[in-house]
Amino acid sequence: MLISADELQSRVTALGETLARDYEKLNPIVVGVLQGAFLFMADLVRAVPIDLTTDFIGLSSYGAGTTSSGVVRLTSDLSLPIDGRDVLVVEDIVDTGHTLEYLKRSLEARRPRSLKVCVLLDKIERREVDVDLDYIGFTIPNVYVVGYGFDHDGLYRNLRHVAVLEMA
Numbered sequence: 028m029l030i031s032a033d034e035l036q037s038r039v040t041a042l043g044e045t046l047a048r049d050y051e052k053l054n055p056i057v058v059g060v061l062q063g064a065f066l067f068m069a070d071l072v073r074a075v076p077i078d079l080t081t082d083f084i085g086l087s088s089y090g091a092g093t094t095s096s097g098v099v100r101l102t103s104d105l106s107l108p109i110d111g112r113d114v115l116v117v118e119d120i121v122d123t124g125h126t127l128e129y130l131k132r133s134l135e136a137r138r139p140r141s142l143k144v145c146v147l148l149d150k151i152e153r154r155e156v157d158v159d160l161d162y163i164g165f166t167i168p169n170v171y172v173v174g175y176g177f178d179h180d181g182l183y184r185n186l187r188h189v190a191v192l193e194m195a
Contacts, residue, residue, distance in 0.1 A: 030165060032187040035175055038164050042145065043074025045162065054078045055113040058105065061085040063119035066176035067147045071117060082107045088126045099129040114139040119176050120148040124156035
């Protein structure tokens with residue numbers, strides 16, 4: 028186990044309090060990156076006691092492997108327009124930064140009033156692209172994680188904690 032369920036909930040609550048202060052009266056659009064961020068985003072929006080709107084975008088760069096392919100693919104787009112709105116992207120993990128760089132560039136082209144990023148896990152030692160992260164849950168070492176939305180081949184997303192997957 029890398030991060031316990033109690034540690035996750037405590038940090039998500041703290042992030043929610045910060046976001047509530049930063050976005051008070053702004054009615055942001057909170058955009059979850061599918062599929063990994065859906066559990067984090069669900070807990071996070073419940074911890075933010077302000078008016079907000081939610082939407083999702085699907086991206087893929089992993090396939091069935093344990094390392095990023097480096098090629099980012101849009102698998103599903105937003106259902107709401109974001110022009111002139113305050114947008115908060117909720118991402119599960121940032122490692123190389125390629126996926127987030129692609130996403131930020133794509134969303135910025137739609138002219139939101141502001142665009143910020145909240146990430147649960149930052150794997151900074153894997154970074155290949157410089158990307159700004161506005162809110163960070165945890166910084167972790169270069170390990171492959173599962174649980175709390177993170178999967179391997181579609182499995183383990185439902186764990187209540189984050190664990191290191193040791194490959195045979």
